[in-house]
Amino acid sequence: MSPDADRSDTDDALLALYAEGDPAAARALSARVLPRVYAHAMRLLGDAAAAEDVAQEAMLRLWRMAPDWRPGEAKVTTWLYRVTANLCTDRLRKWRSVGLDEIAEPADPQPSVAAHLQNRARYDALQAALDALPERQRQAVVLRHIEGLSNPEIAQVMEIGPRAVESLTARGKRALTAILAGRRAELGYDDEKAG
Amino acid sequence: MTMKKPDEHSEDAALDALLDAARTAPPEVPDALMARVLADADRVQPSPAARAAPSSGLWSRISDLVGGWRGMGGLVAATCAGVWIGWSPPDALPDAGALILGYEAADILSNTAELTSFGWDVEEG
Incomplete structure (x- = not known):
């Protein structure tokens, strides 16, 4: 973690400092929240270049609304997850309307993820399975099982009730299990179990 | 609740392992993205002077x-x-107090001081 992310200020406080003109606040807040924004966009889109564009736009919207931010009403991260998801939805709609053939091949995932071939295969398998889910199920599964949010937080992000969150994550996990069921040997989990 | 078969348990465990791996190894933020985000932040950041002005008493x-x-x-x-x-209105002006109390305009234009002007009625006895 970078030293900027170690600052003890809350996200709200950093955003307020940014709005007051503090030159270091943006760096500290970005170090803390941008990895989550980028990872979320990456999981929802499965495309590094598009995820970068979405993450940059979500952060720009945060900077622009900083002077009007009302501390305590919503968490900065909740707001960012929501904006990111909405931007991803727009992007996916656009892709569907232009046709998949016209879109450039997704860029490779980050080197740290692809360092080992099997990790790379697992990463791709999970991403491919996530890509096959309906959008809302994918978003709920990613927020719950990868980002580690609680159900009430997911309900706030997705603007739905807690029961709907439970339903989406349960159905999403069942669908992922079914998609990945035929690939266990290929992904090396049978070897690990045997070893 | 339905009981799961042993295979289903292992499939669930495999999925959990994949999700755990994804959680513990999130994609790293590219340096170029961080630089663009910080450049945007600098560009749209309110200046301290602009924020100080509205805070005066x-x-x-x-x-x-x-x-x-x-x-x-x-x-x-x-x-x-x-x-x-x-x-204490001058003679040439209508008495505002009389207007508020609902006196007729004619009364106001004549001398309307008896009730509303300060003590004149008493003096004239």
């Missing part, structure tokens, strides 16, 4: 609104004159 904001101390002086003088005229 209520009194100074009211004073600025009416034109500084000269404007405030004029406002005070006009207010005093208005109070004096209201208290």
Whole structure:
């Protein structure tokens, strides 16, 4: 973690400092929240270049609304997850309307993820399975099982009730299990179990 | 709740392992993205001076609104004159108190001081 992310200020406080003109606040807040924004966009889109564009736009919207931010009403991260998801939805709609053939091949995932071939295969398998889910199920599964949010937080992000969150994550996990069921040997989990 | 078969348990465990791996190894933020985000932040950040101006006190904001101390002086003088005229109106002017109490216009134009002007009725006995 970078030293900027170690600052003890809350996200709200950093955003307020940014709005007051503090030159270091943006760096500290970005170090803390941008990895989550980028990872979320990456999981929802499965495309590094598009995820970068979405993450940059979500952060720009945060900077622009900083002077009007009302501390305590919503968490900065909740707001960012929501904006990111909405931007991803727009992007996916656009892709569907232009046709998949016209879109450039997704860029490779980050080197740290692809360092080992099997990790790379697992990463791709999970991403491919996530890509096959309906959008809302994918978003709920990613927020719950990868980002580690609680159900009430997911309900706030997705603007739905807690029961709907439970339903989406349960159905999403069942669908992922079914998609990945035929690939266990290929992904090396049978070897690990045997070893 | 339905019981799961042993295979289903292992499939669930495999999925959990994949999700755990994804959680513990999130994609790293590219340096170029961080640089673009910080450049955007610099570009749209409110300046400290712009934020300081609206935070001045209520009194100074009211004073600025009416034109500084000269404007405030004029406002005070006009207010005093208005109070004096209201208290003891000249003969040529209709009595504001009579207007408020609902006297007819004709009465007002004649001398309408008997009730509303200060003590004249008593003096005239």
